[in-house]
Every structure is written in structure tokens, then in C-alpha cells.
Amino acid sequence: MNTCPEQIVHCMHAYLDGDIRHDDEQLLMKHLAECPSCQKLMDDLTDAIEFIEQAEPIEAPVGFVNDVMARLPKEKSQVGIQRWLRKHPLLAAAAMFFVLMSASIFSGYGNDQQFSVTKQPNLIVEGETVTVPEGEVIKGDIIVKNGELRIEGEVDGNVTVIRGSKYMASTAVVTGTSEEIDQAFDWLWYKIKETVKDIFKTGDGEKPVEE
Amino acid sequence: MERRDIAMNQLINKRINEVIKGNQEAFEEIVTLFQHRLYHVCYRMLGNRQEAEDIAQEAFVRAYINIHTFDQKRKFSTWLFRIATNLCIDRIRKRKPDYYLDAEVPGTEGLTMYSQVASDVALPEEEVARMETEERIQYEIGRLSDKYRSVIILRYIEELPLQEISDILELPLGTVKTRVHRGRAALKKQMGNL
Numbered sequence: 165m166n167t168c169p170e171q172i173v174h175c176m177h178a179y180l181d182g183d184i185r186h187d188d189e190q191l192l193m194k195h196l197a198e199c200p201s202c203q204k205l206m207d208d209l210t211d212a213i214e215f216i217e218q219a220e221p222i223e224a225p226v227g228f229v230n231d232v233m234a235r236l237p238k239e240k241s242q243v244g245i246q247r248w249l250r251k252h253p254l255l256a257a258a259a260m261f262f263v264l265m266s267a268s269i270f271s272g273y274g275n276d277q278q279f280s281v282t283k284q285p286n287l288i289v290e291g292e293t294v295t296v297p298e299g300e301v302i303k304g305d306i307i308v309k310n311g312e313l314r315i316e317g318e319v320d321g322n323v324t325v326i327r328g329s330k331y332m333a334s335t336a337v338v339t340g341t342s343e344e345i346d347q348a349f350d351w352l353w354y355k356i357k358e359t360v361k362d363i364f365k366t367g368d369g370e371k372p373v374e375e
Numbered sequence: 376m377e378r379r380d381i382a383m384n385q386l387i388n389k390r391i392n393e394v395i396k397g398n399q400e401a402f403e404e405i406v407t408l409f410q411h412r413l414y415h416v417c418y419r420m421l422g423n424r425q426e427a428e429d430i431a432q433e434a435f436v437r438a439y440i441n442i443h444t445f446d447q448k449r450k451f452s453t454w455l456f457r458i459a460t461n462l463c464i465d466r467i468r469k470r471k472p473d474y475y476l477d478a479e480v481p482g483t484e485g486l487t488m489y490s491q492v493a494s495d496v497a498l499p500e501e502e503v504a505r506m507e508t509e510e511r512i513q514y515e516i517g518r519l520s521d522k523y524r525s526v527i528i529l530r531y532i533e534e535l536p537l538q539e540i541s542d543i544l545e546l547p548l549g550t551v552k553t554r555v556h557r558g559r560a561a562l563k564k565q566m567g568n569l
Contacts, residue, residue, distance in 0.1 A: 177556040181537060205563075212562040216531045219512045224414035225428060229406045232435045236399060 168202050176206050269355045279311045388447045406435050413459050419528045420463035422517045434459035456543045460525050467521045523558035
């Protein structure tokens with residue numbers, strides 16, 4: 165075995181790593197010139213490295229990139245939706261509003277099967293039939309749901325019949341608009357109109373308070 | 376860093392930010408840039424083209440999934456090589472689950488099981504002598520234990536500086552130096568006279 169100081173072997177490795185101090189390098193060179201066994205060790209180490217360094221670069225097989233791309237986890241559709249939302253905040257808010265609104269309105273249309281009528285004095289209610297008596301004047305709107313409306317007198321306002329029937333006698337007078345709603349879309353349109361009207365009404369009503 | 380490296384880093388970070396924003400296609404350029412180097416390291420670590428392809432692809436997939444954890448102030452190749460070398464080492468360890476011939480024998484300095492037991496991967500001398508250079512290189516690297524193998528490959532095949540190897544393997548510089556020294560000694564020993 166090698167009887168030379170261990171420091172020499174350390175110097176060899178430092179030399180091969182390229183971070184040997186100048187005085188150590190001189191010491192090593194001096195020693196190697198005198199000691200054939202250390203020179204042999206140094207040569208063997210250098211040869212081993214040089215042999216490994218001959219390794220040819222090897223390229224990835226053709227189609228490697230495509231294979232990697234195919235292996236990537238699919239973009240979650242959630243990510244796509246989120247990205248869209250971030251890009252179009254106004255549209256997103258409008259869409260959200262529309263979805264929620266129509267959901268509540270449609271459910272309202274389906275569930276509300278009960279007969280109801282706007283409370284007005286002078287109206288005669290018999291079962292599910294509402295009558296505006298001849299010679300009477302109703303001041304205000306009338307909304308009848310799931311029932312029959314007979315108008316023989318005068319209505320000074322709007323008349324709306326939702327899923328029901330309307331009968332107007334020859335003597336009937338309606339000063340406002342008169343409409344019958346049977347279809348879900350009519351219902352939706354009606355609700356939206358009402359909501360918008362409400363918004364403007366409350367808006368108008370609050371103005372004086374603010375000022 | 377050289378100016379070319381800085382420009383390269385800027386390009387890579389730009390693509391990385393696009394990937395983070397959800398643009399998967401931006402990752403393709405990153406794969407194209409590093410595919411050969413990464414595949415080469417994996418091939419040298421594993422000595423098998425099929426496995427190298429599988430592990431190199433897996434390394435890119437992991438990089439993609441964890442891209443948001445990459446610190447853009449650092450070098451991307453270092454991070455990528457770390458993922459790949461870890462995957463290679465895992466794969467090597469799974470192949471021989473029992474014990475390592477090259478594990479150091481307790482109580483001895485640098486003495487490994489190789490020096491005590493004849494390795495089953497060692498081939499007869501005359502067969503080794505007939506090998507082509509490339510085959511022989513791979514054979515000799517393959518006989519190194521995984522901890523020496525990774526440093527020798529990164530140092531002498533990838534020709535990376537010791538500091539970068541220390542960053543890739545997340546080991547102190549001193550440990551890397553020791554492993555390079557022992558790896559060189561092991562190579563010299565197993566190769567005998569060329």
C-alpha cells in the first residue's frame with residue numbers, strides 16, 4: 165500500500181477538482197516526480213476520468229416532447245372557467261345575475277299554484293272567481309293568479325292575469341294595460357319588468373331622503 | 376453568469392410564468408430546450424433507454440405540476456436535474472431492494488461491500504475487454520453506487536461545476552467533493568488497468 169503522506173492523495177483530488185492551492189500544487193508536483201507509486205495512482209485516476217469523459221452525448225428519442233406533453237395532466241375545466249371569469253368580469257357578473265334570477269323566477273312560476281288576488285276594495289271574490297262589479301271603479305292594479313277575472317265595471321290601473329282566464333263584459337273599461345300570462349317566458353319577462361320597475365321606484369323614492 | 380445564460384433564464388422564466396397562468400403549451404418550449412440533457416443524465420444513471428425515457432418524461436411532468444414552487448431567482452436546469460436525479464435514485468433503489476454492495480462497511484474508512492464480496496454485476500475480464508468504449512463507460516458507471524454515480528455523471532459527463540452539483544443534489548459542497556474523490560477512487564479501482 166501507499167506509504168506516502170495522506171496529504172498527497174488529498175492534493176491529487178484537489179488538483180483533479182481544479183481547486184488546489186498554489187503551494188500545494190508545487191508540493192504535489194515535486195512529490196510525484198520523486199515517487200513512482202504516487203505518479204502511478206495519479207495517472208490511473210486521470211485515465212479513469214478521461215475514459216468516462218469520452219461518453220458521447222445521447223439525444224432523447226424522436227417524439228419525446230410530444231410524449232411529455234401528452235402525459236401532462238389535462239388542464240382542469242375549472243381553470244378554463246376561472247380564466248374566462250378573470251378576463252370578462254362584467255360579462256361574468258351579468259351571466260351570474262341572469263342565472264340566479266331566472267332560477268328564482270322559474271321556481272316561483274312552478275311552485276306558486278295557489279289562487280291569489282290583489283286586495284282592492286269593491287272586488288267580489290267567490291271561490292276562485294274575482295269580479296269587478298258593474299258600475300264600480302277600482303282605483304289601482306289588479307293581479308289575479310290561478311283564477312278567473314270577470315270585469316264588468318271599470319279598472320283605473322293595470323290588469324294582469326297569471327295562469328287564469330279573463331272575461332271582459334261590454335261595459336268593462338281598463339285604463340291601464342291588460343295582459344294574460346300563461347307561458348314560462350311570459351312569466352319571466354313579466355318578472356323582469358316588475359323587478360326593474362321596483363328598482364326604479366325605490367330609487368326614486370329614496371332620492372329625496374338622500375338630499 | 377454569462378450574458379447568454381441571463382437571456383436564457385429570462386426566456387425560461389417568461390415561459391414558466393405563462394405555464395403558471397394556465398397556458399400548458401408554453402411548457403412545450405421548456406421541454407424542447409432541456410429534453411436531451413435530461414434524457415442523457417437519466418440514461419447514464421439508469422443505463423437503459425426505456426427506463427431513461429420513462430423517468431425523464433416523469434421528471435418533466437413533475438416539474439410541470441410543481442412549477443409554482445420553482446424559485447425563479449435560481450437556475451431552472453438545477454431544479455430540473457434535481458427532480459430527475461431523485462427519480463433515478465428512487466428507481467435504482469427499487470431495483471435492488473435488499474442491500475447495496477457498495478454501502479460502506481461499518482467501522483471502516485471508505486471500504487465498501489464491493490471490496491469484500493464479489494459483485495454479481497462484475498463480468499469476466501475478457502468480456503469487459505471486448506466491450507466497445509460506450510458500452511464499457513456505461514458498464515463502469517453502472518457499477519458505482521448511486522451516490523457516487525450521480526456525482527460522477529454530473530461532474531464528468533454533464534461537466535457541471537462542483538457548486539452546481541451541490542445545488543442539484545442538495546448536499547454540502549464538502550460532501551460532494553468527498554463523493555467525487557471516492558467515486559474517482561472507485562472507478563480507478565474497478566477499472567484496474569485500461
